[in-house]
Amino acid sequence: MTALAASLAECCRQHELALSELFTEHGPIDEVRSPTFLGLLDILALPHAYGVVLAHA
Secondary structure, three states, rough: OOHHHHHHHHHHHOOOOOOOHHHHHHOOOOOOOOOHHHHHHHHHHOOOOOOOOOOOO
């Protein structure tokens, strides 16, 4: 996981963005309202939030 986080941070840096949070969903996603997804939505509601970078492992 550390390598993925470093790779995402470098990608953001190259595009003059800051990686502020890393949300990870483990196992199958059985519901749309998972705690991880709801946490992501909370962060996106902040005024300084710009977007989401998705990676699939």
